[in-house]
Amino acid sequence: xxxxxxxxxxxxxxxxxxxxxxxxxxxxxxxxxxxxxxxxxxxxxxxxxxxxxxxxxxxxxxxxxxxxxxxxxxxxxxxxxxxxxxxxxxxxxxxxxxxxxxxxxxxxxxxxxxxxxxxxxxxxxxxxxxxxxxxxxxxxxxxxxxxxxxxxxxxxxxxxxxxxxxxxxxxxxxxxxxxxxxxxxxxxxxxxxxxxxxxxxxxxxxxxxxxxxxxxxxxxxxxxxxxxxxxxxxxxxxxxxxxxxxxxxxxxxxxxxxxxxxxxxxxxxxxxxxxxxxxxxxxxxxxxxxxxxxxxxxxxxxxxxxxxxxxxxxxxxxxxxxxxxxxxxxxxx
Numbered sequence: 564x565x566x567x568x569x570x571x572x573x574x575x576x577x578x579x580x581x582x583x584x585x586x587x588x589x590x591x592x593x594x595x596x597x598x599x600x601x602x603x604x605x606x607x608x609x610x611x612x613x614x615x616x617x618x619x620x621x622x623x624x625x626x627x628x629x630x631x632x633x634x635x636x637x638x639x640x641x642x643x644x645x646x647x648x649x650x651x652x653x654x655x656x657x658x659x660x661x662x663x664x665x666x667x668x669x670x671x672x673x674x675x676x677x678x679x680x681x682x683x684x685x686x687x688x689x690x691x692x693x694x695x696x697x698x699x700x701x702x703x704x705x706x707x708x709x710x711x712x713x714x715x716x717x718x719x720x721x722x723x724x725x726x727x728x729x730x731x732x733x734x735x736x737x738x739x740x741x742x743x744x745x746x747x748x749x750x751x752x753x754x755x756x757x758x759x760x761x762x763x764x765x766x767x768x769x770x771x772x773x774x775x776x777x778x779x780x781x782x783x784x785x786x787x788x789x790x791x792x793x794x795x796x797x798x799x800x801x802x803x804x805x806x807x808x809x810x811x812x813x814x815x816x817x818x819x820x821x822x823x824x825x826x827x828x829x830x831x832x833x834x835x836x837x838x839x840x841x842x843x844x845x846x847x848x849x850x851x852x853x854x855x856x857x858x859x860x861x862x863x864x865x866x867x868x869x870x871x872x873x874x875x876x877x878x879x880x881x882x883x884x885x886x887x888x889x890x891x892x893x894x895x896x
Contacts, residue, residue, distance in 0.1 A: 647868055648748025649737045649835030656681045659738050659749035666728050666755050674699070674714070675723045678738060678749070685720025690741040693819040698739040699724060700826055701753070702833065703732045705761040706874045709887065711826070731757025735833050748835050764830060764872060765891050773805070773879075773886035783807050784881060786888040793894045795870045800841060801825070802862040803877055803888075812859040818880040823861035830872040838865045867894040 652659050662675040678686045678697075689696040699722075701710040707730075714724035728734060734753040741747065773784040789802045803823065805812045815822040827836035841862045867873060875890040 646746075646837065647829070647834035648739075648746075648837065649735065649750035650832060652749060652751045654749060655744060655747060657686065657742075657744075657747055657749060659736075659751050661736070661751055661753075664751065664753050666753060668728060668730055668755050668757060670727055670729070671725045672728055673723060674701075674726050674736070674753075675721060676714075676738070677721045678740065686742065687716075687720050688742060689716075690743075692739075692741045692746075693821070693824065695819065696740065697722065698737075699726070700737040700739060700835070701726050701728070701734050702737075702828065703730070703734050704833065705732070706764065706828065706833075706889075707762040708732075708734070709826075709876050709889065711824070711876075711878060728753065728755050730759075731755045732759045732761070737835050739835070739837075746837060748837070750833075750835065764874070765889070767872075767891045767893055769890075771888040771890060773881075773888050775884045775886055782882065782884075782886070784812070784886060786877065786879075788875075788890055788892075790892070793867060793892060795867055795894050795896055798864055798866050800862055801838075801865055801875070802860055803879075804857070804860045805879065805881070806859065811857065812881060814858040815861055816880040816883070818878065818885060821861070823863075823877055823879040825863045825865075825878075826876045827865060827867070828874045828876075829867075829869070830874065834868075836865065836867070836873075838863045870894050870896045 658679045660677045660679055666672045678689075680686055692698075695713050696716065697714060699710075699712045699714050701712070702708065708728075710726050712724045712726050714722040716722050732755055734755065736751055736753050738749045739747075769789070770785055770787045772780045773782065773786055774780050775782065784805055784807050786803050786805045789804065790799055793799050805815060818824060821840040822842060823840065825838040825840075827838050828834065829836070841864045861877075861879060871894055873892050873894060875892060877888050877890075878885055880886070
């Protein structure tokens with residue numbers, strides 16, 4: 564073979580080797596990953612989360628997610644994050660369906676709603692909790708207005724109740740109930756159009772003058788909150804003592820099966836905490852247990868999931884009337 568022929572053959576061989584290497588590199592390019600689904604349902608099960616088909620979150624899921632990712636805020640002494648409710652209108656297979664959400668500022672408005680299951684059927688098998696099958700809490704978003712009412716369920720499974728919405732603003736309505744699936748709290752917003760001047764959150768204090776359902780403080784009852792420094796993720800005992808004209812009350816009358824009922828709401832999103840009475844149990848104030856409460860006292864065990872400010876609304880009964888006091892508490896990390 565002549566020299567030119569040998570050079571030509573060598574060039575062809577180099578071309579074949581180089582072309583094969585290019586083809587092999589293209590086949591193994593690490594950037595050539597499968598293209599993600601656009602979420603339009605082109606493939607079975609593709610991008611379910613984009614369509615809202617992912618498994619529904621349950622109360623406290625966002626707290627558990629923070630724990631799983633190593634986020635700070637949960638105390639090692641309480642591995643189970645407390646449940647926050649009222650942030651969703653539908654959750655755990657239940658939904659809160661209001662017949663309307665817009666109202667006018669008035670002394671009383673009729674609120675009608677249903678609790679439905681995943682098939683849209685009215686739920687009827689509510690369990691009695693604190694002497695009622697369902698508790699309805701309505702709070703203006705700045706917490707300046709607080710209402711706790713007990714709706715009546717009609718034969719068709721719908722609920723109705725009259726509730727006072729005295730001023731313009733956005734209100735959060737909580738349906739607090741228990742079924743065979745456990746404790747549930749669903750929430751939805753109500754709107755009262757008009758000029759709104761939101762009130763600043765009251766500064767923390769330990770004593771408040773009780774008001775009755777008419778907003779009167781004439782009974783002269785003061786209630787003092789006693790609690791150790793509160794830390795996120797730790798169970799804290801909150802003890803309340805009521806006095807009239809500086810003297811301890813003879814007794815607190817039974818209200819909803821206990822000596823008081825406490826609602827706790829987180830500043831910002833108004834997340835709703837379930838707080839349980841501890842009557843008959845000892846109290847841990849960070850320095851050991853002390854004696855059972857006196858007749859003018861009521862106590863609750865609370866676990867605040869995150870640091871920040873919370874609003875507490877305590878209701879109790881004296882002289883046959885339900886009284887309300889409120890507090891702002893600071894929760895540390």
